Amino acid sequence: MKKILVPVDFSEHAGYAVEVAAKLAKDFSAEIIVLHMMGLSEAYLSKSESEEAAEAHFYMKLARKRYETFLNKPFLKGVKVTEMVQNYKIFSEINEVAKENNIDLIIMGSHGASGVSEIFVGSNTEKVVRSSDIPVLVIKEPSPLFTPKLVVYACDLRVESIKAYHSARALFENWDLKLHLVYVNLPNEEFMSSGEIKKKADFFLKVAHNGAVPSNTEMIYVSDYSIERGIFNHANDVQADLIAIPTHGRSGIAHFFKGSIGEDVVNHANLPVITFKV
Template sequence: MKKILVPIDFSEHSEYALRVAATIAKQQQAEIIVIHMLGLSEAIFTKDEAQETAEAIYYLKLAEKRFSTFLDTDFLKDIKVTETVQNYKVFSELNEVAKQNDVDLIVMGSHGSSGLSEVFAGSNTEKVVRTSDIPVLVIKHKIQEFSIEQAVFACDFKMENIKAYHKAKKLFDLFDATLHLVYINLPGDRFRNSNQIEKRIKDFLFKADSGNLENFEKVYIQNDYSVESGIFNYCKKINADIIGIPTHGRQGISHFFNGSIGEDIANHAHEPVITFKI
């Protein structure tokens, strides 16, 4: 891992994310890129050129000043930190920033969301999770010493998840973490008996691991009423440090009606969550 991108809005949740990114950067000898999105109103750019330039410079200088204070912290000592300020307002643009800078990981703070705000607006973190081709690590709380010892990767073991599975294994290997695979068996139409589940998992692992089925013993089948509660209950059982999950990155009307389990987990989990784009 060489580069970590951290979106900053100067909130305490941004600090939580930056603190975790710093720990990872020290472990992996990586550098950190911090980005602040100005999100200036289009009204500014309809003014005359001189006034537009003056206002843009003012907001840029203000952001730079806040950066100098925000980044003046002991936990960033001896880490290369690059600052950038952009007038981005659409969070999908972070994906392009990450690609242009060859970023390996996005670390983002989140307060989560619930109720009507989640249905109609969602959180900024959710928007990043939905659009990012790069793994997104979501941090909800202050973590003094971030470490990954017990890592959970949850999926339905459909073949479309193989790419995300490979990404998760590669990343968790960097931390020398113990990998736990979990399948959530649900009641109703999606219920499967033991033979059906085992066949699906073995077929998946046979293809994903080039015929090697040794990871089959790492798979736990959790029976529960929803995917969310199943994952959360299993994580409590093993005292997981992180939850890894694939996400389709649904957008628009299909996202509104179908939702995304990856985004829901990222929004509601207490543990850090890392999403991998399918």
């Protein structure tokens, strides 16, 4: 891990993300790029060229001033931090910034949502998750000592999901951790017997690891009334440090398991959540 991108709006939760980024930057001798998106309105863009230039200068100067206070933190001492201010309004542009700067990880702060059926609906974090080809780590609470030792990975046992799984393993190699691959068996038309699940899991692991499953990896089967509950409950039971969820990008996390994954997990788990593009 060499470069970390942290999109910020100068909020308290954005501060949590920067603190985690600082911890990882120190652990892996990485650098941080903090990005503030001004997102000026169409009304602004319709102004005359001179007015537009004057206001752009004003907002740029204001953002730089806010950076002075926002980044004046003891935990950033000794960390290389690059500030960026852009007039982006479409959050998919963050993916382009990440690619252009060879970013390995995007970290964002989020307060989640209050509704049980909501995920990041309409929020900046969800927009980034949907458009990002790069892993996105979502921080919900202060985590100054962030070092995951046990990760719960939501696994649907489908071969087409192996790409995301490999991306996760590549990032997790940065930490000495245990990985629980959790398949949630539901009481619906997709219900499988224990034997059927084992057969499917064995095939998934054989393809993913060429038959040699790493010693730090354990396949877990749980039964529950929703994927969200199954992942969330297992993470709580084993006192996991991080929940990992694959996503199909623009269709959103909520469409991963045929329309049902992530709402309760991401919004109501206080644990950090990381997403990987399928």
